[in-house]
Amino acid sequence: MPNLNGHLPLQSLPQLLLDVAAIDSNIALKERWAAERSMVLAPHIKTTMTREIVHRQLPGAWGVTVATAGQAVHAAAWGARRILIANEVVFTPQVLQLRRLLEADHTLDIFCLTDSVAGVTVLAEVFDGAGPRLNVLIDVGVAGGRTGIRTADEAPALADEIHRHPGLRLAGVSAYEGIAPNLRTAENLEQVDSHCRMARTIFEGLRERFGEQPIFSIGGSAFQDRAAQFLPAGAINVLRSGCYVIHDHGTYADVSPLPGLRPAAVVRAVVLSVPEEARAVLGAGKRELAYDAGLPTLVAHHRNGEAQVEPAGVVVKLFDHHAIVESADGLVVGDTVDLGISHPCSVFDRWRSVLAVHGNATELWHPQF
Known part of the structure; x- marks a missing residue:
């Protein structure tokens, strides 16, 4: 668990706390892992959207990954020179936003995804005749999943359509195997492998249409070890994991293939009430805690700033600003507990600081979504 003592200068509770040493350790571990597999790292910064964390990730990264045009604006302001938008950008004002970014700074490279002629048309209408070119990756998806072409047969015509427009550059292929459930069952791993294999097949089929240094972008935080088995030779193989930087006490703790990652975030909350035996009510709920990938877990307990024995109890329900703990043992009104979260992407957007x-040093950081 994060090494966060109970004597922090907190002005209010609940509060999201970050262990900076754990963050730095996770970044170094991930950089080594990627380099050992001949991959470059473009961390998906939508996990935190926090400048101070991104600045720690940039020195060892090829670029960064974001999910939206708005996040790309932040990334550029924070110093990223290569920005991969792992998404379709098809709303004309947002495409214009990308053109303005590139026109304002010729050191920038921006990449986005497409899976349709209609999407290419929107990009082309903005970039044809422009000075800068937009890099476009063909998005490879899975049936029943999110965006992305569903079959290899769709790729050649889409590549041809991109080539027809001088403002666009066919830069490579992108896939995301993390759409699969975070379970390491044989069936699930075969689904992940099948997706990665299809993406590589599509890349190989288009190889002669790419220019120099084509990009093959793949890999989240859960199955990057599987993705690393399907890398095409001669490509810039871009790993765009995001959650590793914070890790967690839940879904990624269970599924991540990287030993040594440390959970770097907890939410500290006060015990508001012990209205029944073995039942405690904490002052943090849905507005402060992630719950889409599992309820929080109790990982530390303090009384008057002093650490107590490992807390006993299970969070069973969240309200807007309350958490219900059952089988609670040793918690009294006024104590504080640290709650480990599952899925860090779903907690940072709840906090302004x-x-x-x-x-022994503390600093306020401000996520910007």
Whole structure:
């Protein structure tokens, strides 16, 4: 668990706390892992959208990944020079936003995805005749999943359509195997492998249509080890994991193939009430805690700033600003507990400021979504 003592200078509770040493350790571990597999890293910064964390990720990264044009604007302001938007951009004002970014700074490279002629048309209408070119990756999806072409047969015509427009550059292929459930069952891993294999097949089929240094972009935080088995030779193989930087006490703790990652975030909350035996009510709920990938877990317990024994109890229900703990043992009104979260992407957007803790020093950081 994060090494966060109970004597922090907190002005209010609940509060999201970050262990900076754990963040730095996770970044270094991930960079080594990618380099050992001949991959470059473009961390998906939508996990935190926090400038101070992104600045720690940039020195060892090929670029960054974002999910929206708005996030791309932040990334450019924070110093990223290569920005991969792992999404379709088909709303004309947002495409114009990308053109303005590129026109304002010729050191920028922006990449986005497409899976349709209609999507290419929107991009072309904005970029044809422009000075800068937009890099476009063919998005490979799965049936029943999110965006992306569903069959290899769709790729050649889509590549031809991109080539027809001088403002666009066919840059490579992108896929995301993390759409699969975060379970390492044989059936699920075969589904992941099948998706990665199809993406590589599509890349190989288009190889002669790419220019120099084509990109093959794949890999989340759950199955990057599987993705790394399907990398085409001669490509810039871009790993765009995001959750690794914070890790968690839940879904990624269970599924991540990287030993040594450390959970770097907890939400500290006060015990408001013990209205029944073995039942405690905490002052944090849906507005402060992630719950889409599992309820929070109790990982630390403090009384008057002093650490207590490992807390006993299970969070069983969340309200807007309350959490219900059953089988609670040893919690009294006024104590504080640290709640480990599952899925870090779903907690940062709940906070306007987070308290970063590095040794005895603290600093307020501000996520920007």
